[in-house]
Amino acid sequence: MTDPNLPPVTPPPTGQPPTGQPPIYQPPAAPAYGAPAAPAYGQNGAYAQAPADKYNVLAIVSLVSAFFISLVAIITGHIALSQIKRTGEKGRGLAIGGLVLGYLGVLAAIIVIIVWFVVIVAAVNDGSISGY
Template sequence: MSSNPNDPAPYGQAYAQNAPVQGPAKTNTLAIVALILGIVVAPGGIICGIISLKQIARTGEAGRGMAKAGLIIGIILTVLWILYVVFAIIVAVAMVNSGTQLDTGSM
């Protein structure tokens, strides 16, 4: 028996069959959008992250990490934004109640 792969297979033996080549799994588009929105518009990242994780679980597409990252970044930035607004309101109320006034320089 010859070791040359170009030689025909001997009588009664089948040719070696190559397995079909599959490309990489398609990345879920909404997962990419979730990651971008998680950074730019945090609540949008939360919404898109949740939806894309459900789609990925159903379809088996790639992008689970991006969807999770968009969701987590969106949650963190939304919480930080809420804390900032609450802090700003508390400071504004404290300034009004303390009677702090701006000196307009009446001369």
């Protein structure tokens, strides 16, 4: 029952408690979690381009392996450049750096082998090293 001495309570517009009453606490709604979105496809059923903020893994491998195994750096650097061109990922500079260091490593190895061969041939001709 309502008290005839009180003014009538009129509901305010949308979502507000009636005037004269304290507001009622309503917890925020939980975020909606749905199924993950299906991958986007481009032309001919190929996956869409990768996000631009992702680095190409082979570019990183190319740069790191340039300090240890130059041939691996050259191979992974070329593969990384072709993938970067196709997908738009970051890491072009890393791949080029790995290629440059890889080719310099191969060049240094070739020079060392040639110098070693020349030193051995000179030592044999000089008589410092005798065969049997």
